[in-house]
Amino acid sequence: MHLTPQPPARPASALPPGWTRAPLSDIADVNPPRPLQRGSNAPFVDMAAVDGLLPRLRSVTERAFPGSGARFQNGDVLLARISPSLENGKTAIVDALSPGEVGFGSTELTVLGPRRATAAYLYYLLKWDAVRGPLIARRVGTSGRLRVPTAAWDEISVALPPLAEQDRITAILGAVDASLAAAQALAAQLHTLRAALVRDTFTRPCIQQRGDQLFSLGGGHPFSAITPDPAGDTLFLKVDDLAHPDNRRSIHTAAARFQACTHPGIRVHPPGHLVFPKRGGAIAKNRVRVLAHPAAVDPNLMVLAPRRALHPHAFAEALQFRGLATFADDAGIPQINFKHLYPVRFAVPPLEAQRALHETLTALDARIHTEHARQEALLALRSSLLSDLLTGRRRPAPTVPEPPPQPPMS
Template sequence: MSTTVRLRHLAQINPGTPAFNNLKGDDELTFLPMEAVWPDNRLDISQRRTKKEVSTGYTRFQDGDILVPKITPTFEAGRSVLIKGLLGGLGTGTTELHVVRPGKEIDPKFLLYVANTHNFLKLGEAQMYGVAGQQRVPDSFLRDLPVRLPSLEEQRRIVSFLDTEIARIDSLSRLRTTQIRMLAERLDAERDSLFGGSSGDTATPLMHLTDPYRPIVYGIVQAGPEHPDGVPYIKTGDLKNLHPRSLSRTSPEIHRQFRRAAVHPGDLVMAMRASIGAVAIVPPELPEANLTQGTARIAAAKNVCTEWLYNALQTRRVQEQCDLRAVGSTFRTLNIWDLRRVVLWVPHDRKQTEIVAQFRIVESQNSGLANYAQHQIALLSERRQALITSAINGQFDVTTASGRNVTEGVAV
């Protein structure tokens, strides 16, 4: 038998933490920024702060509390955690956390599983308030949340069942993640083999492989305020997604001042700061754009295959040169003079296209396997949440349930 009880009768929502007041100003305790809040062994409790550093403006919690992210998209990602192992049993962290302190009638791990059910996440998402991109779950959602409450004995049976089955699902998911990483490593090795140079290739500085009328240059020094109807410009952080809608925009006047750095579809853009050496091809849907000072335009010469150059720049042989030529310690930068002198090993133009065609076959096979593994991870994630939701909602008897079918439909 079970009853349905509002969460406020089973746990304290955002309670005080009296033990914090007993600390001295120089006493250290665990500190959790949002990026450290992850379920399971991904939780990072290594950071420390003194009491006087976090005495105001931070969320306080203690061992045994459940931390529920309140802001989008972290809440929807199911990143609630049951906290333990804190320094001295106490911690502080970002204000974007709700603290739920379980009472005697509910098992803490059972309550954590409640916070990972489909209905919990969807109900919370529906009650978010605030502007787009900064929406938050109100504490009233937690206080008024109806919780199915079986006996403590039954709660612990459900927890034991879920711990076993979720561990099995997570193990399969980790195997697929490892497979994706190994496929990426295999593709990098194949790229090094095909584009890293061989006997008969000519060692050539990059500046001799580019269009003489469009030399390697960096772009806008100061982009100015965002100009919604202006010209898009590319920053180092944009190289994974060069779609126009994802880019910042500068005024037409600033763009005209730096027109020398304008990029065309098919040009290459390389990061000169931060992720030095990252490279992307400008897509056709970006007919007009500029760059920041942290990126450089590379326009291939007529006798150089752009796709060959794109891959050759990503080889270990070239990336190591970029790293060696970069200057600075905490904020490393590769300057244009050094980039122009990076050496590539160049086959004749017909051989370039043959190498590209050969690599495309490997890349396609690799992509197919990686997509399949990613699909399996998505299926496992769906099965994981469905299993938690069904068990917490009492839709089957965990004492008679078999774990043999929890990954049905997922290849292993």
């Protein structure tokens, strides 16, 4: 399948030959009747099972039908009608049921039965910002419980190509989604491998030592104690800095800097020390980072200075493997203090094993980053193709049938 050269510009309102314009309610039945007996066991789909990126259901379970809820069959398209699931792109094609079987799901799903569009074409229409945006804009209800009203399906019109061209369009978009699914699957495998390597390193038999034998801990200073200087030679870290994309494993940047030489009373921690949240909800995010640049920290962060038996990056993985929340005192506001870490016994694999883990994880993380970048590029490509193909600005060329084989020459 390939795209024809772009045709000469035409008025924005003009449609390609053979295309028509119709409201969404004319190309699909909205919540069509699907018979299902109350109390009967049937396939069930909850909102979490509706994918936000790809036209798939992540899982289908079985439940007794309570008498209410969205009902669907193979070939229907499901769309979340409530915030924030609608904004998050939750849309799927139903294709996992047995022939003639009817399933049900959350009342917050709209079921669309394709009428003048194929299921795949309808799915991609609903993924397109030019359709999803107006649906979102028409939501009604209270804040946090906004829903798409039934009238919206009559009010939003779309351009509709003939069925044969719909198939050609969705073949192109489906190929992009197949690549996206492959990239997702590979990234998931790499994450699984990464977790297995960390688990194996820190659960195999090895010596155990108390925290106070392995590291020392330090606290921070209030932001008011420094004079910020964008050209400063020292970072001043706050909790939000741990989430910066450039600080995924090591701390390279921060929103604030200062000159250490003009602040002799501020403790500056050298590269190789670990930083993590010590209070509040940030503990649950389980972010442990290693300083790659001299830094001071605010009082909501704790700094861990590893001794010679620990490789900094390997021990950061060990803390995340165990989970920061497991060390916290949760009497009201979660907190991690010196008393929560010093008495704890930690596995201490041989330093060579820790170094090997760090090197392997560094290579794995680079590959994972590549796969995530590939996903972002594919999503950008899909967005561009949706705009071009669903408006007819670019049109896939009809498939030319192969000529029949010629009989051999006598």
